[in-house]
Structure formats: structure tokens, C-alpha cells
Amino acid sequence: MKDEELAGRLREAAEAHRPDRARMLARIERGMAGDPAARAVRPPRAAHPWLRVAGATVAVCGVLAAGAFAVTSAGDDGGARGGRVAAAPSSASPSPTAKAPVAPGGLRPEDGPLWTGGVVDPHSNPYWAQSNVTLRTTEPLSALTVELRVAETGGVNSTGSWRSLPEPDFTVSVNESGGYLVYRWTLRPGRTVPAGTHTFAGQYNHAEGDRDATGDYVTARAVRTSGAKAAVGDRFGRSR
Known part of the structure; x- marks a missing residue:
């Protein structure tokens, strides 16, 4: 079949088609009225089994990594990174409550x-x-x-x-x-x-x-x- 002949038949089919306007309007009205049947949504495709396993593994690894980071951060007081830090002299003094001879x-x-x-x-x-x-x-x-x-x-x-x-x-x-x-x-x-x-x-x-x-x-x-x-x-x- 030549391309010109195929194109002609497609035009004839398109011109012969008459959409059912009443049926289309009825579906639109049902959708606006909240009819669930008019708003059906395709359910998500189930993930392949090996994808589900991989996803679970990644989630577990993420939790373990977060936990390890939290423990490391909580135990780090900064003293192990820079050695001793010089500070201004302190004027700390004891409480003046002692009464017994001490000197x-x-x-x-x-x-x-x-x-x-x-x-x-x-x-x-x-x-x-x-x-x-x-x-x-x-x-x-x-x-x-x-x-x-x-x-x-x-x-x-x-x-x-x-x-x-x-x-x-x-x-x-x-x-x-x-x-x-x-x-x-x-x-x-x-x-x-x-x-x-x-x-x-x-x-x-x-x-x-x-x-x-x-x-x-x-x-x-x-x-x-x-x-x-x-x-x-x-x-x-x-x-x-």
C-alpha cells in the first residue's frame, strides 16, 4: 500500500468519526461531583523483588551510618584534636569556709x-x-x-x-x-x-x-x- 493511499484512508476514518458528546459530558459531570469511578488512578507498579531488597539494604545502612556519626560526635570533646590549649590564668579560689589550722x-x-x-x-x-x-x-x-x-x-x-x-x-x-x-x-x-x-x-x-x-x-x-x-x-x- 502506497503512502498516499494510507494517508487518504486515515483522513476518511477521522472525518467519519463522531464522538459521543453526551457520554463525554456525563463523565465530566460525574468527575466534578466527586465520583471515584471518574477519577480512577492507575495503581503503582510493584517494584521488582531485587529492587525492594536493595532499597531495604540502603535504608539499614543509612540508619547505621547516622548512629555511628551520632556516637562519634557525642564522644568528641575537642581535646583529642589539638593537644593542650593555652588559656588565660584562672583566679579560681576555694570556698572561705575552712576553720581548722592548716598552715x-x-x-x-x-x-x-x-x-x-x-x-x-x-x-x-x-x-x-x-x-x-x-x-x-x-x-x-x-x-x-x-x-x-x-x-x-x-x-x-x-x-x-x-x-x-x-x-x-x-x-x-x-x-x-x-x-x-x-x-x-x-x-x-x-x-x-x-x-x-x-x-x-x-x-x-x-x-x-x-x-x-x-x-x-x-x-x-x-x-x-x-x-x-x-x-x-x-x-x-x-x-x-
């Missing part, structure tokens, strides 16, 4: 308006440490001497010191005496320590490892502007 000479942490406490700074490391001394006074002081004694436990040598009070108001010395590295801060004549909380700190190297600070202690002797004297002391490393 040589029977000194207590509190005497009248004066209180002191000593702790090793939490930013210390296995080679270097900082001992923090906190001094609190509710009255101005006209004289003050603070002594920090760090026991010679091996490799102990000074790397510096500081205090929160003005530097020109104090003379500072560091020396070795009787098995201790001794830091001494002395208020200069004519200067005054105001009421408040003040910090003194000694820094030092030491033998590698966790250093035992239970042999360290601090003492502070002061004269109030009223003329009354006060003396306090505290040991490091004791239970608080």
Missing part, C-alpha cells in the same frame, strides 16, 4: 576581716604550673606580706609571678629556702591595700608528670588601717 604556726584561712586560700591553677600542665593565692579583706590594710611556698618536688624553678594589685605598690622576691621555692610580696610603706578580693600567683616549671602540691602553702600577715593585726594561712591540695 605552719597554727594559722587558719580566716582571721577577722582577712581570709586566704591557695589552689593550683587548672590550666597547669605536666611540665609547668601556676599556684593561685586569693586574699580577701573587708577592711583596708596599711601593711601586708604574702608568702607562697612551693615544695621542691623535683625540677621546680620559677618562671615568673604576678598580682592583681598595682605593681608599684609591692616589692617582690623569689628565692629557695628550706626545701621550698619562696615567692614573697611585700606592700611598700605608705601604700594601702583596699578592701576586696585580690590575687597573687607564682609560676614555675617542675619535673614531668602530675605534681603533688600537698606540701605547698601560703601565709599572709597584715596590719589594718585601724592598727589591728591579722595573720592567715592555707595549704594546697587538701580536700575542700
Whole structure:
């Protein structure tokens, strides 16, 4: 059959076709009225069995991967990635509640308006440490001497010191005496320590490892502007 003949027959069939308009309108009206039969949707083709198995495997793997990530994230505190991080000196201090004698000479942490406490700074490391001394006074002081004694436990040598009070108001010395590295801060004549909380700190190297600070202690002797004297002391490393 030639192409021209086929095309002619198709045109004749198309012209002879008369759509049933009434039937088509009835179907449209049923669809608008919500007839489910007019809106039938072809059901999805069932997946091939091997596709279903593959899909389930992928889902399980996804859950396991998510769980592993969550566990890893929860256990990572950042400390294992960068080693030790340098931080600003901490002024952490113990609670001023101890009453029992804790320093040589029977000194207590509190005497009248004066209180002191000593702790090793939490930013210390296995080679270097900082001992923090906190001094609190509710009255101005006209004289003050603070002594920090760090026991010679091996490799102990000074790397510096500081205090929160003005530097020109104090003379500072560091020396070795009787098995201790001794830091001494002395208020200069004519200067005054105001009421408040003040910090003194000694820094030092030491033998590698966790250093035992239970042999360290601090003492502070002061004269109030009223003329009354006060003396306090505290040991490091004791239970608080």
C-alpha cells in the first residue's frame, strides 16, 4: 500500500468519526461531583523483588551510618584534636569556709576581716604550673606580706609571678629556702591595700608528670588601717 493511499484512508476514518458528546459530558459531570469511578488512578507498579531488597539494604545502612556519626560526635570533646590549649590564668579560689589550722604556726584561712586560700591553677600542665593565692579583706590594710611556698618536688624553678594589685605598690622576691621555692610580696610603706578580693600567683616549671602540691602553702600577715593585726594561712591540695 502506497503512502498516499494510507494517508487518504486515515483522513476518511477521522472525518467519519463522531464522538459521543453526551457520554463525554456525563463523565465530566460525574468527575466534578466527586465520583471515584471518574477519577480512577492507575495503581503503582510493584517494584521488582531485587529492587525492594536493595532499597531495604540502603535504608539499614543509612540508619547505621547516622548512629555511628551520632556516637562519634557525642564522644568528641575537642581535646583529642589539638593537644593542650593555652588559656588565660584562672583566679579560681576555694570556698572561705575552712576553720581548722592548716598552715605552719597554727594559722587558719580566716582571721577577722582577712581570709586566704591557695589552689593550683587548672590550666597547669605536666611540665609547668601556676599556684593561685586569693586574699580577701573587708577592711583596708596599711601593711601586708604574702608568702607562697612551693615544695621542691623535683625540677621546680620559677618562671615568673604576678598580682592583681598595682605593681608599684609591692616589692617582690623569689628565692629557695628550706626545701621550698619562696615567692614573697611585700606592700611598700605608705601604700594601702583596699578592701576586696585580690590575687597573687607564682609560676614555675617542675619535673614531668602530675605534681603533688600537698606540701605547698601560703601565709599572709597584715596590719589594718585601724592598727589591728591579722595573720592567715592555707595549704594546697587538701580536700575542700
